[in-house]
Amino acid sequence: MRPCELSVIEANKKYINGEFTATQMVNDCIAIAKENENKNAIIEIFDDALEVAEALDNKRASGEKLGKLAGVVVTIKDNILYRGKKATAGSNFMKDFVATYTSTALQKMLDEDAIVLGRTNMDEFACGSDGESSIYGASVNALCDGKIAGGSSGGSAVAVALKMGAVSLGSDAGGSARKPAIYNGVCAIKPTYGTVSRHGLYTLSASFDQVSPIARSVKDLAYVLSIISGNDAFDMTTVTQDTLDFTSEIGGDIKGLTFGVEKNILEKCKGSNVYPEFIKLLDFIKENGGIVKEIEVENVLFAKDVYDVISNSEIASGFGRFDGLKYTTQADDVKNIGELYKKSRAEGFGREVKRRIMVGNHVLTTKGAYQNAKNVSQLIMDNMDKAFMSVDVMLLPTSLSVAPDKGEKYTCEIESTLNVIANVTKLPAVAIPFATNEEKMPYGVSVFADKNKDAKALAVANFIHENYKGGNK
Amino acid sequence: MTIEEIKKIAELSMLEFSEEELASFNEEFKVMDEKNARLKGVTLNGVAYKIPVKEYEELREDEVKPSSDRVDTLKNAPKKDSISFILPKVVE
Numbered sequence: 001m002r003p004c005e006l007s008v009i010e011a012n013k014k015y016i017n018g019e020f021t022a023t024q025m026v027n028d029c030i031a032i033a034k035e036n037e038n039k040n041a042i043i044e045i046f047d048d049a050l051e052v053a054e055a056l057d058n059k060r061a062s063g064e065k066l067g068k069l070a071g072v073v074v075t076i077k078d079n080i081l082y083r084g085k086k087a088t089a090g091s092n093f094m095k096d097f098v099a100t101y102t103s104t105a106l107q108k109m110l111d112e113d114a115i116v117l118g119r120t121n122m123d124e125f126a127c128g129s130d131g132e133s134s135i136y137g138a139s140v141n142a143l144c145d146g147k148i149a150g151g152s153s154g155g156s157a158v159a160v161a162l163k164m165g166a167v168s169l170g171s172d173a174g175g176s177a178r179k180p181a182i183y184n185g186v187c188a189i190k191p192t193y194g195t196v197s198r199h200g201l202y203t204l205s206a207s208f209d210q211v212s213p214i215a216r217s218v219k220d221l222a223y224v225l226s227i228i229s230g231n232d233a234f235d236m237t238t239v240t241q242d243t244l245d246f247t248s249e250i251g252g253d254i255k256g257l258t259f260g261v262e263k264n265i266l267e268k269c270k271g272s273n274v275y276p277e278f279i280k281l282l283d284f285i286k287e288n289g290g291i292v293k294e295i296e297v298e299n300v301l302f303a304k305d306v307y308d309v310i311s312n313s314e315i316a317s318g319f320g321r322f323d324g325l326k327y328t329t330q331a332d333d334v335k336n337i338g339e340l341y342k343k344s345r346a347e348g349f350g351r352e353v354k355r356r357i358m359v360g361n362h363v364l365t366t367k368g369a370y371q372n373a374k375n376v377s378q379l380i381m382d383n384m385d386k387a388f389m390s391v392d393v394m395l396l397p398t399s400l401s402v403a404p405d406k407g408e409k410y411t412c413e414i415e416s417t418l419n420v421i422a423n424v425t426k427l428p429a430v431a432i433p434f435a436t437n438e439e440k441m442p443y444g445v446s447v448f449a450d451k452n453k454d455a456k457a458l459a460v461a462n463f464i465h466e467n468y469k470g471g472n473k
Numbered sequence: 474m475t476i477e478e479i480k481k482i483a484e485l486s487m488l489e490f491s492e493e494e495l496a497s498f499n500e501e502f503k504v505m506d507e508k509n510a511r512l513k514g515v516t517l518n519g520v521a522y523k524i525p526v527k528e529y530e531e532l533r534e535d536e537v538k539p540s541s542d543r544v545d546t547l548k549n550a551p552k553k554d555s556i557s558f559i560l561p562k563v564v565e
Contacts, residue, residue: 366509
């Protein structure tokens, strides 16, 4: 087996046992990345990756204690800061920006001896779900050249699927890690809001953003999330605990667990390609001792409206920071400061970013609209809390179908609702591939749990991923 | 919305568009108005958003800690001298 094929947990164990060198691992991942350059997943391989690997090999040789990610190669989405490295968020506006500090989540991985291979492609500023709006061009699906990678963390998902690294740090404000993960046949978790510090992650929508790991197994997700999570003085929304463990419940079965299926959402999924596969999965759950319960979460179908109002407002407001004065890009030949702002933004931003800023500013000029949407989000959160009093987890398809062909888009409201509901309610959701169509393209299912019950969602997702025979294994 | 009203939003956004692009926002804004109207129609029964930030019982120590490095920070300045960002003239 090539080193790059190892999971996070296996790589760490085998590295500590001396079964390969970090230099071999990095070279192997670089070779895979170069073989798959047409996928446009990694936009920069860091020139010090091999030096870091050599230093780690020396550390091992000297008998020093090795970290939980020693021997593991990581990639990072282009919106996660790593000091001294470019972080452009896939935007022309930030094309020359070099990070002046390292994000908390990544620093925790570096402290455990992870090696960062490079940065991955993404939709501009994470504004997109198809992976096609990057300054670097679109990423290509790992499994089929004719299909999209998904977004906005498309490069990360493709890099993990093709084994350019065992794990990637993506981000998820509305399905941006979960959707590309299942389109490319890998797994992702959007943790409970506040589980992972957002310090050093480009802000898209502060109410919804979370750093989200993407990996080839649920066990790896739980392992990595345990490392990157915890309290951070730089992010006041983080949990109070310094460390958390998401691996403890992994390995159990689902006997006696109650699986909620929200009837209003499922009704809208009827007729989709994923629906019959999802029903078969429910049968599997019953056969394995799980209890499937139809539930109704009042007002849940407003989640997409809430998401659109809040996220666009926060983009419009937050993106005021891109003014042409601070971050590398500044228009020339301007007469005054107003013209400098406008010209810099006109040259720097792509079409989708401009659209969202305009829509957001329209909302913000509508009296009370933003606050009302926040209040409705609380109502949906409260209703979800009530729902989780009678179920252990909730299941929903991650997408109505497999990855679309290039140029094709899913635009119906319910497609977005399936993912944004976790961001609006701040709940954890683990997305896994669970079945395939006749072309062997994966369908995805998301396991939701109550707030701070990420370990439960991971344990159930792991059981399904490892045991369901319809899955893309 | 009139084209003048859309232009006002573009002005607030510090963005510039062609007349054709501006006109296309009419439909976009209409969709958002419909979303706002739907959300306004939701019965809240007094439910209000709770801000998810931690409550601190004590203030942190007032001590000097490392901050952003000037040299690193200036690397990202569009225009600079050896110690400062150079900003365009604001008062005309």
